[in-house]
Amino acid sequence: MDLCRKNIVSILRGEETILNLLFPKGEWNVADNLYKTNPIAKYYNSIVSSVINKFTDVNSDRKVNILEAGAGVGGTTAAVLKSLKDKNVAYTFTDLSTFFTDKAKEVYKEYSFIDYNLFDIDVYPQEQGYPLEGYDIILIANAMHDAKNAKFTLHNLNNMLTPNGILIILETTSNTKLQMVTSSLIDGFSNYNDFRLEQNAPMLSAEKWKQLLIEEGYKTATAFPDENSEAALYGQSVIVAQKASLKNFLSDENIDEIKKQSGEMLPKYMMPSQIIQMDKFPLSANGKITQKLFPKPIVNTSKETAIVKPEDFGVTDDFYSVGGDSLKAVQLLSELNADKEIDIRHFFDGSNIRDIAAYLDSENIDIA
Secondary structure, eight states: OOHHHHHHHHHTTSSSSHHHHOOOOOOOGGIIIIIIIIIHHHHHHHHHHHHHHHHHHHTTTEEEEEEEOTTTTTTTHHHHHHTTTSEEEEEEESSSSSHHHHHHHHHHOOTTTEEEEOOTTTGGGGTTOOOOTTTTEEEEEEGGGGGSSHHHHHHHHHHHEEEEEEEEEHOOOEESHHHHHGGGSSTTTOOOOGGGEEEEEOOOOOHHHHHHHTTTTTEEEEEETTSSGGGGGEEEEEEEEOSSSOOOSSSSSHHHHHHHHHHHOOGGGGOOOOOOOOSSSBBBSOOOOOOOOOOOOOOOOOOOOOOOOOEEEEEEETGGGGGGOOOHHHHHHOOBBSSSSOHHHHHHHHHHHHHHHHHHHHHHBBBO
Protein backbone atom coordinates (compact mmCIF):
# COMPACT_ATOMS: atom_id res chain seq x y z
CA MET A 1 0.00 0.00 0.00
CA ASP A 2 2.82 2.39 0.93
CA LEU A 3 4.51 1.72 -2.41
CA CYS A 4 1.35 2.62 -4.32
CA ARG A 5 0.69 5.66 -2.11
CA LYS A 6 4.13 7.09 -2.82
CA ASN A 7 3.67 6.63 -6.58
CA ILE A 8 -0.03 7.39 -6.97
CA VAL A 9 0.55 10.77 -8.65
CA SER A 10 3.01 9.28 -11.15
CA ILE A 11 0.56 6.45 -11.89
CA LEU A 12 -2.34 8.84 -12.49
CA ARG A 13 -0.13 10.97 -14.76
CA GLY A 14 0.87 7.89 -16.74
CA GLU A 15 4.52 8.25 -15.77
CA GLU A 16 4.51 4.96 -13.88
CA THR A 17 2.45 1.76 -14.02
CA ILE A 18 1.11 -0.36 -11.20
CA LEU A 19 2.47 -3.47 -12.93
CA ASN A 20 5.99 -2.06 -12.84
CA LEU A 21 5.59 -1.49 -9.10
CA LEU A 22 4.09 -4.90 -8.35
CA PHE A 23 6.59 -6.72 -10.58
CA PRO A 24 9.84 -4.70 -10.44
CA LYS A 25 12.30 -6.03 -13.03
CA GLY A 26 9.76 -8.75 -13.78
CA GLU A 27 10.12 -10.31 -10.31
CA TRP A 28 7.32 -11.52 -8.03
CA ASN A 29 8.67 -10.33 -4.64
CA VAL A 30 6.27 -7.40 -4.08
CA ALA A 31 3.22 -9.28 -5.37
CA ASP A 32 4.15 -12.25 -3.17
CA ASN A 33 3.92 -10.03 -0.11
CA LEU A 34 0.47 -8.90 -1.18
CA TYR A 35 -1.03 -12.28 -2.06
CA LYS A 36 1.03 -14.94 -0.31
CA THR A 37 3.11 -14.09 2.75
CA ASN A 38 1.06 -11.59 4.73
CA PRO A 39 -0.86 -13.07 7.73
CA ILE A 40 -4.34 -12.40 6.32
CA ALA A 41 -3.47 -14.09 3.02
CA LYS A 42 -2.06 -17.06 4.92
CA TYR A 43 -5.28 -17.37 6.92
CA TYR A 44 -7.53 -17.51 3.84
CA ASN A 45 -5.12 -19.75 1.95
CA SER A 46 -5.27 -22.19 4.87
CA ILE A 47 -9.07 -22.35 4.50
CA VAL A 48 -8.73 -23.11 0.80
CA SER A 49 -6.13 -25.81 1.51
CA SER A 50 -8.38 -27.39 4.16
CA VAL A 51 -11.33 -27.60 1.76
CA ILE A 52 -9.21 -29.19 -0.97
CA ASN A 53 -7.63 -31.61 1.50
CA LYS A 54 -11.02 -32.70 2.76
CA PHE A 55 -12.25 -33.33 -0.78
CA THR A 56 -9.15 -35.34 -1.77
CA ASP A 57 -9.36 -37.41 1.44
CA VAL A 58 -13.00 -38.29 0.79
CA ASN A 59 -12.10 -39.26 -2.80
CA SER A 60 -8.78 -40.97 -2.02
CA ASP A 61 -9.78 -44.03 -4.08
CA ARG A 62 -9.23 -42.14 -7.36
CA LYS A 63 -7.22 -39.36 -8.95
CA VAL A 64 -8.65 -35.89 -8.28
CA ASN A 65 -8.34 -33.41 -11.16
CA ILE A 66 -7.82 -29.80 -10.06
CA LEU A 67 -7.75 -26.66 -12.20
CA GLU A 68 -6.67 -23.28 -10.88
CA ALA A 69 -7.90 -20.34 -12.95
CA GLY A 70 -6.23 -16.92 -12.79
CA ALA A 71 -3.42 -18.37 -10.66
CA GLY A 72 -1.18 -15.32 -11.16
CA VAL A 73 1.79 -15.28 -8.78
CA GLY A 74 0.49 -18.39 -7.07
CA GLY A 75 -0.55 -16.61 -3.90
CA THR A 76 -2.86 -19.48 -3.03
CA THR A 77 -1.17 -22.14 -5.18
CA ALA A 78 1.87 -22.51 -2.94
CA ALA A 79 -0.19 -23.25 0.17
CA VAL A 80 -2.38 -25.75 -1.68
CA LEU A 81 0.49 -27.63 -3.35
CA LYS A 82 2.31 -28.23 -0.06
CA SER A 83 -0.69 -30.17 1.22
CA LEU A 84 -1.05 -32.18 -2.01
CA LYS A 85 2.46 -33.61 -2.20
CA ASP A 86 1.43 -37.13 -1.25
CA LYS A 87 -2.05 -37.07 -2.79
CA ASN A 88 -3.26 -38.71 -6.01
CA VAL A 89 -4.00 -35.53 -7.96
CA ALA A 90 -3.49 -33.83 -11.31
CA TYR A 91 -3.15 -30.04 -11.05
CA THR A 92 -3.55 -27.59 -13.93
CA PHE A 93 -2.07 -24.15 -13.24
CA THR A 94 -3.57 -21.56 -15.59
CA ASP A 95 -3.52 -17.84 -16.18
CA LEU A 96 -4.19 -15.40 -18.99
CA SER A 97 -0.48 -14.60 -19.47
CA THR A 98 2.60 -16.76 -20.03
CA PHE A 99 4.38 -14.27 -17.77
CA PHE A 100 2.85 -16.25 -14.89
CA THR A 101 2.85 -19.77 -16.34
CA ASP A 102 6.51 -19.52 -17.39
CA LYS A 103 7.58 -18.33 -13.95
CA ALA A 104 5.40 -20.93 -12.23
CA LYS A 105 7.20 -23.71 -14.11
CA GLU A 106 10.40 -22.63 -12.36
CA VAL A 107 8.87 -22.01 -8.93
CA TYR A 108 6.93 -25.30 -8.75
CA LYS A 109 9.28 -27.59 -10.67
CA GLU A 110 9.45 -30.01 -7.72
CA TYR A 111 5.79 -30.94 -8.27
CA SER A 112 5.55 -33.49 -11.05
CA PHE A 113 1.75 -33.53 -11.11
CA ILE A 114 1.32 -29.97 -12.45
CA ASP A 115 0.44 -28.96 -16.00
CA TYR A 116 0.71 -25.32 -17.11
CA ASN A 117 -1.67 -23.73 -19.60
CA LEU A 118 -3.39 -20.52 -20.60
CA PHE A 119 -7.04 -20.01 -19.72
CA ASP A 120 -9.32 -17.01 -20.20
CA ILE A 121 -12.30 -16.92 -17.81
CA ASP A 122 -14.16 -14.65 -20.25
CA VAL A 123 -14.17 -17.22 -23.06
CA TYR A 124 -16.05 -20.51 -23.39
CA PRO A 125 -13.82 -23.38 -22.19
CA GLN A 126 -14.88 -25.33 -25.30
CA GLU A 127 -13.15 -22.69 -27.46
CA GLN A 128 -9.93 -23.13 -25.50
CA GLY A 129 -9.72 -26.92 -25.69
CA TYR A 130 -10.74 -27.59 -22.09
CA PRO A 131 -12.98 -30.58 -21.33
CA LEU A 132 -16.50 -30.19 -20.04
CA GLU A 133 -17.08 -32.01 -16.76
CA GLY A 134 -13.37 -32.74 -16.57
CA TYR A 135 -12.35 -31.24 -13.21
CA ASP A 136 -13.28 -32.30 -9.69
CA ILE A 137 -12.10 -29.03 -8.16
CA ILE A 138 -11.77 -25.59 -9.73
CA LEU A 139 -10.01 -22.90 -7.70
CA ILE A 140 -10.08 -19.21 -8.57
CA ALA A 141 -8.36 -16.97 -6.03
CA ASN A 142 -8.50 -13.17 -6.20
CA ALA A 143 -9.45 -13.28 -9.87
CA MET A 144 -13.20 -13.85 -10.11
CA HIS A 145 -13.83 -10.10 -9.89
CA ASP A 146 -11.89 -9.74 -13.16
CA ALA A 147 -14.64 -11.54 -15.07
CA LYS A 148 -16.34 -9.28 -17.59
CA ASN A 149 -19.62 -11.09 -16.97
CA ALA A 150 -19.69 -12.86 -13.60
CA LYS A 151 -22.71 -15.07 -14.39
CA PHE A 152 -21.25 -16.17 -17.75
CA THR A 153 -17.99 -17.20 -16.07
CA LEU A 154 -19.69 -18.97 -13.15
CA HIS A 155 -21.85 -20.92 -15.60
CA ASN A 156 -18.85 -22.01 -17.67
CA LEU A 157 -16.90 -23.07 -14.58
CA ASN A 158 -19.92 -25.14 -13.53
CA ASN A 159 -19.87 -26.86 -16.92
CA MET A 160 -16.17 -27.74 -16.41
CA LEU A 161 -16.86 -29.48 -13.09
CA THR A 162 -17.54 -33.17 -12.77
CA PRO A 163 -20.86 -34.11 -11.10
CA ASN A 164 -20.55 -33.24 -7.37
CA GLY A 165 -17.34 -31.34 -8.08
CA ILE A 166 -16.62 -28.11 -6.22
CA LEU A 167 -15.76 -24.55 -7.17
CA ILE A 168 -13.67 -22.61 -4.64
CA ILE A 169 -13.66 -18.82 -4.92
CA LEU A 170 -11.37 -16.69 -2.76
CA GLU A 171 -12.44 -13.07 -3.06
CA THR A 172 -12.40 -9.70 -1.40
CA THR A 173 -16.06 -9.12 -0.61
CA SER A 174 -16.14 -5.37 -0.05
CA ASN A 175 -15.05 -2.36 -2.07
CA THR A 176 -12.45 -0.45 -0.06
CA LYS A 177 -10.22 2.60 -0.33
CA LEU A 178 -7.22 0.27 -0.14
CA GLN A 179 -8.24 -1.25 -3.48
CA MET A 180 -8.60 2.20 -5.00
CA VAL A 181 -4.88 2.89 -4.51
CA THR A 182 -3.58 -0.63 -5.19
CA SER A 183 -5.15 -3.42 -7.24
CA SER A 184 -7.85 -1.23 -8.83
CA LEU A 185 -5.08 0.51 -10.79
CA ILE A 186 -4.32 -2.71 -12.68
CA ASP A 187 -5.62 -2.85 -16.25
CA GLY A 188 -8.76 -4.98 -16.41
CA PHE A 189 -9.82 -4.47 -12.80
CA SER A 190 -12.85 -2.48 -13.92
CA ASN A 191 -13.54 -4.21 -17.24
CA TYR A 192 -16.83 -5.72 -16.04
CA ASN A 193 -19.82 -5.17 -18.31
CA ASP A 194 -22.54 -6.90 -16.30
CA PHE A 195 -24.89 -5.87 -13.47
CA ARG A 196 -21.92 -4.47 -11.50
CA LEU A 197 -22.07 -1.40 -13.73
CA GLU A 198 -25.06 -0.31 -11.64
CA GLN A 199 -22.97 -0.13 -8.47
CA ASN A 200 -19.81 0.98 -10.33
CA ALA A 201 -17.68 -1.39 -8.24
CA PRO A 202 -16.29 -4.85 -9.05
CA MET A 203 -16.41 -6.55 -5.65
CA LEU A 204 -19.49 -8.45 -4.45
CA SER A 205 -20.53 -9.56 -0.99
CA ALA A 206 -20.32 -13.23 -0.04
CA GLU A 207 -24.12 -13.37 0.01
CA LYS A 208 -24.30 -12.02 -3.55
CA TRP A 209 -21.76 -14.58 -4.78
CA LYS A 210 -23.79 -17.36 -3.14
CA GLN A 211 -26.95 -16.06 -4.83
CA LEU A 212 -25.27 -15.97 -8.25
CA LEU A 213 -23.88 -19.48 -7.82
CA ILE A 214 -27.31 -20.94 -7.08
CA GLU A 215 -28.78 -19.02 -10.03
CA GLU A 216 -26.13 -20.56 -12.31
CA GLY A 217 -27.00 -24.12 -11.38
CA TYR A 218 -24.80 -24.97 -8.42
CA LYS A 219 -26.43 -27.26 -5.86
CA THR A 220 -25.04 -25.57 -2.75
CA ALA A 221 -22.95 -22.50 -1.89
CA THR A 222 -21.29 -21.80 1.46
CA ALA A 223 -19.01 -18.95 2.59
CA PHE A 224 -16.14 -19.05 5.11
CA PRO A 225 -15.54 -17.57 7.61
CA ASP A 226 -19.02 -17.12 9.07
CA GLU A 227 -20.31 -13.56 8.81
CA ASN A 228 -20.43 -13.36 12.62
CA SER A 229 -16.80 -14.39 12.95
CA GLU A 230 -14.15 -11.85 13.94
CA ALA A 231 -12.28 -12.80 10.77
CA ALA A 232 -15.17 -11.39 8.73
CA LEU A 233 -13.67 -7.97 9.47
CA TYR A 234 -10.86 -8.78 7.03
CA GLY A 235 -13.34 -8.30 4.20
CA GLN A 236 -12.57 -11.52 2.33
CA SER A 237 -14.38 -14.82 1.92
CA VAL A 238 -13.80 -18.32 0.66
CA ILE A 239 -16.97 -19.38 -1.16
CA VAL A 240 -17.38 -23.09 -1.85
CA ALA A 241 -20.05 -24.23 -4.31
CA GLN A 242 -20.92 -27.79 -5.34
CA LYS A 243 -22.21 -28.90 -8.69
CA ALA A 244 -25.30 -31.10 -8.91
CA SER A 245 -24.84 -34.87 -9.20
CA LEU A 246 -26.35 -35.26 -12.68
CA LYS A 247 -24.11 -35.46 -15.73
CA ASN A 248 -24.97 -32.83 -18.35
CA PHE A 249 -22.63 -33.62 -21.22
CA LEU A 250 -21.64 -36.53 -23.42
CA SER A 251 -18.27 -38.20 -22.88
CA ASP A 252 -15.56 -38.26 -25.57
CA GLU A 253 -16.50 -41.89 -26.20
CA ASN A 254 -20.13 -40.85 -26.80
CA ILE A 255 -19.00 -38.15 -29.23
CA ASP A 256 -16.78 -40.62 -31.10
CA GLU A 257 -19.71 -43.02 -31.41
CA ILE A 258 -21.91 -40.23 -32.81
CA LYS A 259 -19.22 -39.38 -35.36
CA LYS A 260 -18.88 -43.03 -36.33
CA GLN A 261 -22.62 -43.54 -36.81
CA SER A 262 -22.96 -40.25 -38.67
CA GLY A 263 -20.10 -41.24 -40.97
CA GLU A 264 -21.98 -44.39 -41.91
CA MET A 265 -25.05 -42.39 -42.95
CA LEU A 266 -23.68 -39.09 -44.31
CA PRO A 267 -21.30 -38.30 -47.18
CA LYS A 268 -17.89 -37.03 -46.01
CA TYR A 269 -18.50 -33.42 -47.07
CA MET A 270 -21.52 -33.22 -44.76
CA MET A 271 -19.64 -34.42 -41.70
CA PRO A 272 -18.89 -31.69 -39.13
CA SER A 273 -15.20 -31.12 -38.43
CA GLN A 274 -15.99 -30.56 -34.74
CA ILE A 275 -18.87 -31.23 -32.37
CA ILE A 276 -19.22 -28.58 -29.68
CA GLN A 277 -21.49 -29.30 -26.75
CA MET A 278 -23.65 -26.68 -25.04
CA ASP A 279 -26.13 -26.98 -22.19
CA LYS A 280 -28.23 -24.07 -23.45
CA PHE A 281 -28.41 -21.65 -26.37
CA PRO A 282 -27.12 -18.12 -25.68
CA LEU A 283 -29.80 -15.49 -26.11
CA SER A 284 -29.61 -11.84 -27.11
CA ALA A 285 -31.03 -9.04 -24.94
CA ASN A 286 -34.41 -9.46 -26.65
CA GLY A 287 -34.51 -13.21 -26.06
CA LYS A 288 -33.48 -14.44 -29.52
CA ILE A 289 -30.91 -17.14 -30.26
CA THR A 290 -27.76 -15.37 -31.44
CA GLN A 291 -25.19 -17.36 -33.39
CA LYS A 292 -22.40 -14.84 -32.76
CA LEU A 293 -22.60 -15.72 -29.05
CA PHE A 294 -22.00 -19.43 -29.69
CA PRO A 295 -18.66 -21.02 -28.78
CA LYS A 296 -16.25 -20.82 -31.71
CA PRO A 297 -14.60 -23.92 -33.19
CA ILE A 298 -11.14 -24.71 -31.83
CA VAL A 299 -8.47 -23.45 -34.23
CA ASN A 300 -5.37 -24.30 -32.18
CA THR A 301 -5.60 -27.50 -30.12
CA SER A 302 -2.70 -26.40 -27.90
CA LYS A 303 -3.79 -24.33 -24.91
CA GLU A 304 -0.30 -22.85 -24.60
CA THR A 305 0.71 -19.96 -26.84
CA ALA A 306 3.24 -21.07 -29.41
CA ILE A 307 6.75 -19.64 -29.04
CA VAL A 308 7.18 -16.76 -31.46
CA LYS A 309 10.52 -16.98 -33.27
CA PRO A 310 12.39 -13.90 -34.57
CA GLU A 311 11.72 -14.92 -38.15
CA ASP A 312 7.96 -14.94 -37.46
CA PHE A 313 7.61 -11.16 -37.08
CA GLY A 314 9.15 -7.91 -38.30
CA VAL A 315 10.07 -4.53 -36.82
CA THR A 316 6.62 -3.07 -37.56
CA ASP A 317 4.57 -5.95 -36.13
CA ASP A 318 2.61 -5.06 -33.02
CA PHE A 319 4.07 -6.59 -29.84
CA TYR A 320 0.63 -7.40 -28.44
CA SER A 321 -0.65 -9.04 -31.63
CA VAL A 322 2.15 -11.65 -31.61
CA GLY A 323 1.49 -12.84 -28.06
CA GLY A 324 2.83 -10.02 -25.89
CA ASP A 325 0.97 -8.41 -23.01
CA SER A 326 1.58 -5.67 -20.45
CA LEU A 327 3.29 -8.03 -18.01
CA LYS A 328 5.59 -9.35 -20.72
CA ALA A 329 6.42 -5.74 -21.57
CA VAL A 330 7.48 -5.08 -17.96
CA GLN A 331 9.58 -8.25 -18.00
CA LEU A 332 11.22 -7.38 -21.32
CA LEU A 333 12.01 -3.87 -20.13
CA SER A 334 13.72 -5.27 -17.03
CA GLU A 335 15.94 -7.48 -19.16
CA LEU A 336 17.25 -4.66 -21.35
CA ASN A 337 20.71 -3.68 -20.18
CA ALA A 338 20.29 0.08 -20.78
CA ASP A 339 22.77 2.78 -19.74
CA LYS A 340 19.89 5.10 -18.77
CA GLU A 341 16.46 4.66 -17.21
CA ILE A 342 13.82 3.81 -19.81
CA ASP A 343 10.42 5.48 -19.51
CA ILE A 344 7.99 2.55 -19.42
CA ARG A 345 5.25 4.63 -21.07
CA HIS A 346 7.08 4.38 -24.37
CA PHE A 347 6.94 0.59 -24.13
CA PHE A 348 3.17 0.79 -24.05
CA ASP A 349 2.79 3.64 -26.56
CA GLY A 350 5.31 2.29 -29.07
CA SER A 351 4.28 -1.31 -29.43
CA ASN A 352 6.64 -2.35 -32.22
CA ILE A 353 10.41 -2.62 -32.52
CA ARG A 354 10.76 0.35 -34.89
CA ASP A 355 8.90 2.80 -32.62
CA ILE A 356 10.74 1.66 -29.49
CA ALA A 357 14.08 1.88 -31.29
CA ALA A 358 13.24 5.42 -32.42
CA TYR A 359 12.50 6.39 -28.82
CA LEU A 360 15.77 4.87 -27.55
CA ASP A 361 17.69 6.68 -30.28
CA SER A 362 16.00 10.04 -29.54
CA GLU A 363 16.98 9.74 -25.85
CA ASN A 364 20.52 8.51 -26.67
CA ILE A 365 19.90 5.33 -24.70
CA ASP A 366 22.33 2.50 -25.47
CA ILE A 367 21.42 -1.16 -25.03
CA ALA A 368 24.33 -3.45 -24.29
